[in-house]
Amino acid sequence: MSGLELQDVSLQAGTFTVSNVTLSVDKGAYFMLVGHTGAGKTLLLKAICGLHPLRTGRVFLHDEEITSHEPRMRHMGYVPQESALFPHLNVRANIAFALDLLGVQESEQSRRVVSLAQELGIDALLPRRIQGLSGGERQKVALARALVREPRLLLLDEPVSAIDENARKEICALLRRIHTTHHLTTIHICHNQAEVEQLADVVGVMSSGRLISVEERKGAL
Amino acid sequence: MLKRLHGVRIQRVTRLQFLCGGALLLFLIVICGLLAADVAYLSVKGTRWQQAISLLSQPRILFAMRMSAATSLTTLVLILLTAIPVGYALSHYRIPGRSLINAIIDLPIVMPPVVAGISLLAFFSFGVGVPIRHALESAHLSLASGIGIVMGQYLVAVSYCIRSAKAAFDSVDPTLEHVGQVLGCSEWHAFWRISVPLARNGLLAGGVMAWARALGVFGPLMVLVGTGPRVLVMPTALWLELSIGNIETAVCIALIMLAMATTALALVHWLIPKGSAI
Numbered sequence: 001m002s003g004l005e006l007q008d009v010s011l012q013a014g015t016f017t018v019s020n021v022t023l024s025v026d027k028g029a030y031f032m033l034v035g036h037t038g039a040g041k042t043l044l045l046k047a048i049c050g051l052h053p054l055r056t057g058r059v060f061l062h063d064e065e066i067t068s069h070e071p072r073m074r075h076m077g078y079v080p081q082e083s084a085l086f087p088h089l090n091v092r093a094n095i096a097f098a099l100d101l102l103g104v105q106e107s108e109q110s111r112r113v114v115s116l117a118q119e120l121g122i123d124a125l126l127p128r129r130i131q132g133l134s135g136g137e138r139q140k141v142a143l144a145r146a147l148v149r150e151p152r153l154l155l156l157d158e159p160v161s162a163i164d165e166n167a168r169k170e171i172c173a174l175l176r177r178i179h180t181t182h183h184l185t186t187i188h189i190c191h192n193q194a195e196v197e198q199l200a201d202v203v204g205v206m207s208s209g210r211l212i213s214v215e216e217r218k219g220a221l
Numbered sequence: 222m223l224k225r226l227h228g229v230r231i232q233r234v235t236r237l238q239f240l241c242g243g244a245l246l247l248f249l250i251v252i253c254g255l256l257a258a259d260v261a262y263l264s265v266k267g268t269r270w271q272q273a274i275s276l277l278s279q280p281r282i283l284f285a286m287r288m289s290a291a292t293s294l295t296t297l298v299l300i301l302l303t304a305i306p307v308g309y310a311l312s313h314y315r316i317p318g319r320s321l322i323n324a325i326i327d328l329p330i331v332m333p334p335v336v337a338g339i340s341l342l343a344f345f346s347f348g349v350g351v352p353i354r355h356a357l358e359s360a361h362l363s364l365a366s367g368i369g370i371v372m373g374q375y376l377v378a379v380s381y382c383i384r385s386a387k388a389a390f391d392s393v394d395p396t397l398e399h400v401g402q403v404l405g406c407s408e409w410h411a412f413w414r415i416s417v418p419l420a421r422n423g424l425l426a427g428g429v430m431a432w433a434r435a436l437g438v439f440g441p442l443m444v445l446v447g448t449g450p451r452v453l454v455m456p457t458a459l460w461l462e463l464s465i466g467n468i469e470t471a472v473c474i475a476l477i478m479l480a481m482a483t484t485a486l487a488l489v490h491w492l493i494p495k496g497s498a499i
Contacts, residue, residue, distance in 0.1 A: 051403070070402070071399075072402055072403070072404070072407060076403055077403070078403040080396050080399070082396070086401075086415060088418045097401070098404040145400075145404065
């Protein structure tokens with residue numbers, strides 16, 4: 001079963017175009033998208049989660065076409081480059097945000113938030129304000145916020161690029177653990193070879209708005 | 222550079238610091254001097270607090286205060302209803318002719334007050350406003366009432382709030398709304414649950430600023446509604462008292478308006494975060 005499938009996807013942002021991307025990522029695979037800055041990786045990720053309109057092409061998630069679905073109807077988790085936590089909410093409210101929108105009862109919200117926070121090792125941070133968190137802590141909270149509604153696809157846009165080496169290693173290990181536990185189809189944009197070695201099942205390379213290669217890493221799947 | 226004189230640390234002041242600091246001090250002295258002059262005038266005339274209160278307790282002055290409060294608060298609601306969506310649109314959407322739109326939005330800020338009044342008068346006499354005037358008249362309502370006052374206040378004050386709202390929405394990272402939408406927000410939810418709370422202080426500051434401006438509107442009201450007893454607000458009451466020689470009453474009204482404006486501005490500066498461009 002295909003986790004994510006892109007059929008001849010093209011999109012435009014100003015004068016820059018991403019052209020004819022065709023890709024199939026197996027359900028439960030950890031797909032890493034690499035390429036130089038400005039290759040169109042983030043734009044493609046935004047198009048997958050519905051934040052950027054397609055010029056042509058179709059998007060399928062678990063064999064269901066979602067090309068015309070609004071972002072909220074796609075059931076995806078998204079962690080952008082700078083974590084983008086809501087600064088007017090504390091850690092607990094940030095993580096519970098999606099559950100609140102879904103109308104999940106408060107006791108159930110609390111149970112799920114605490115359980116996920118324990119899994120990610122951030123339960124002590126729950127009452128804290130966002131402003132006092134370190135870069136690594138912010139990324140863990142952003143990850144918990146994306147995972148709490150049990151998405152069908154996790155999209156990570158350079159989640160460890162702006163944090164120090166120790167935190168990077170810790171979060172990469174966490175991502176691997178979460179992926180193994182939840183079998184969640186993941187698309188992860190990165191620049192770092194060590195991250196690719198540590199995490200990827202499949203690696204795609206983008207250059208000048210084109211997906212130029214897709215390779216399975218030996219023994220990864 | 223620091224020097225010690227008789228054990229006291231003295232900071233050496235550079236010429237630039239002296240010049241700029243001196244200009245600031247001079248400006249503060251002039252403004253505070255204006256405020257003090259009003260109080261001094263009453264002192265010289267021997268007006269005591271009790272007398273000032275009795276001057277302000279005259280029925281027409283009390284009416285003007287009530288009318289000012291009612292109309293300016295109504296105007297504030299209308300301004301917020303306009304400024305929040307307009308400020309958001311200017312901040313978030315790519316709009317063709319942006320420079321022209323910005324110029325039109327800022328026009329009421331630089332428009333001479335009397336011109337604003339004449340424009341309103343012309344609008345309701347010859348323009349698109351004729352059907353509105355007819356509709357009001359058929360409902361036994363007149364422009365020379367609270368309605369006209371609100372229109373005059375709205376025209377003069379709305380741009381201040383729109384500018385502030387735009388700056389407030391500009392300060393909200395659009396990625397936050399994007400993340401919200403992926404997490405399950407509709408566009409509407411993302412606006413109310415993410416952008417508005419984060420822009421709240423800027424929106425409140427814009428509202429307070431616009432309210433203070435609306436409270437002081439005079440020129441357009443003189444043209445559109447006049448100074449009849451049923452349309453008296455604080456600025457027109459002040460002018461009326463001045464024109465019939467009741468200088469002390471006029472100064473008392475002026476002091477109240479100054480106190481309200483100062484409080485409003487203090488509130489604005491308290492609400493706007495340090496370093497904000499609003």
